[in-house]
Amino acid sequence: MRLIPRSIHGRMLGLSLLATLVALVVAGAAIAGVLQRFVTQGLDQRLDAELSLLAGAVDGDGRIDRARLTRLRGLLDAGPGWQWQISGPAQTVSSAEFPTLRTPGPAPRDALRGEGKERPQPLEGRDGVHARRISIATDAGPVVLTAAAPRDVVARPIQAAVVPLLATLGILGIVLGVATLVQVRIGLRPLRALRDGVAAMRRGATSISEAQPDELRPLAIELNALARDNASALATARASAANLAHALKTPVATLALTVRDDPAQAAQLARIDATIRHHLARARNIAGGHASSTALAPAIADLVSTIRRLRMERSIVIDAAIDPALHVAVDAADLDELAGNLIDNAARHARTTVHVAARVDQGMIRLSVVDDGPGIALADRQRATDAGVRLDEREDGHGFGLAIARELAALYGGVLVLDDAAGGGLSASVTMPIGTAV
Amino acid sequence: MRILLVEDDPDLGPALAKALRGENCAVDLAANGVDAGHLGDTEAYDAAVLDLGLPGRDGVTILRDWRAAGRDLPVLILTARDGWSDKVAGFKAGADDFMTKPFRVEELVMRLRALVRRAAGHGATRLECGPLAFETQTGQFELDGLPVKLTALEWRVLSALMLSKDAVIERLALMERVYEGDADVDSNSLEVIVGRLRKKIGSSLIDTVRGRGYRLATPTPR
16 A cells, blocks of 8 residues: 555645644644643632631641531532541541531631641542642641542543534534645646646647646746647658658659660669658658647648549549538648548549548547449458558559558557448548647 | 749759650750749740759749749649648649659650640640641641651641640740740741641641731631
8 A cells, every 4th residue: 555645636635634633633632631620620629628618627726626517517518429538636537427418508718828727739649539638737736638529520521521522623624624625626726727738739739828827837838848849850850751752752753764765674663662652651650640730621622622633634523521610639741641642542443423521420530531433352451551552553653542541540549441332432431539629 | 835844953854854855845944943933934835844842942932923923834743742731732832733753754744735735725635627636645646547747846836736726826926835945946947847737737727827827727628
């Protein structure tokens, strides 16, 4: 078991609850202590008062005035367990000798203010009783007065107070806990907002708001800088790929021109060209995968008009009706490659018509491109999306357009599915993550 | 058919120009963006083959400027950039066709011929004028079903007349379509070419419109 919780939420909550608990225990102990002192003080005062009454029954010679004690009986008797004793040099009198009487007598005043008397002292060491003792000096020697009450008298009010005390402290603890919970939730809310911001970046937002609490603003700034670095690294990689393409393709084109009358050399050159195209496309795919939000409808419309013109001699009808609200979390150039390859492949093989459609399907956007051409036999479908395999050798072109589309889709967590179209032909559908409309 | 070829590669440019000339085209080669823009602005071409990555000015910029200035010559982009985004950008800038390097010269020529034919307003690939037929895809002329053998200059003149048949082509405009920009042109040479053509396809098809130019006229059925 982990001692420190994994979540900040848990840590803050745990720490706060621990502190609250300690505070409550300390408060409870302190309150109980104070209470006990008050109760004990009250009892001591009462026992001291009793001692002063008893002292009134002792005269200067150390004799005990029993008649007076008899008169005091009502005052001295407070209940079972309450006891007193006067122990002089001559005799000892204790509460046991006096039967209980209900009628209280008059209370003497200032009995303990006489000369030669000390303040009463607590008397410890006896079980079950709380006692006070005073020693009075008389001519016959010291007379020791003792008054005792059962310890219950102290314990009972404390016990009675403990239940409401604990209940109150418990309620206090709950209130503090709830307050902490609320505080932690509110306190951590910017963190959640930041996480949502980062998630939005993953879905295609270019940056997150830097209007964050002071503690989080540096993080937001760093994240934005990181995103910018990534974007520029991506742009550099793309530019390198394009430069490489340019650098390689132009000499190959020149060579192709000079050897075009030599079939053997032309074939070698065609292999070189195919390899370059293949690896450049792969390089472009590897550089891709940078999520940003791209509106689907205009991108498809541009591609459709481009492919219509490139395949003008085929007079294929390409019909695309895309909801303008749809956005995909796919880089614009990657979307062009992905959809361009699918639509071009369809336009190349279609007899008359290509249908392009898109819809939201299980939290993704499904783009489907359906043609009415010969389709691809079930056995060849897997091979059709393998890089470098060209099922249709008759025409120029990438030949691995479907493979590129599949790789790009996978880069964004989507899949390319090839299927039979309803009226024959190929139905290629690809899923892409949903982007945020900007 | 006069082509503006814009290609900065010192090997590919001349090689492609040679190949196009072998297909009867008059070719002006521009090796940088500035020259290309200037030539496209001032000279008359049937079509342009435009590279995108150019020193001086980028191909897309040149194309956009031509279109903004109302220059509507057919433009085929020939580039190493083979991304769909590049193709979309090319067509959006006003290109009429797009090919990627490396390429087959035969296909390039076929596409150029198709562009020129469509720009002249012809939907069908085979044009006919009486006994004369022009197969625009192969560039082959036929007279009464038999192929006609033509020199490059003769082919340029006849194809220009055929593409705008029944209309008069001004002499100067015809000269512009036939001779390359740096050619040393004898003012009588056009008459000489037309004379040779008349010998090959019959004198009745090409009218001389005095003081203006020439016209390929559909013969009225007798």
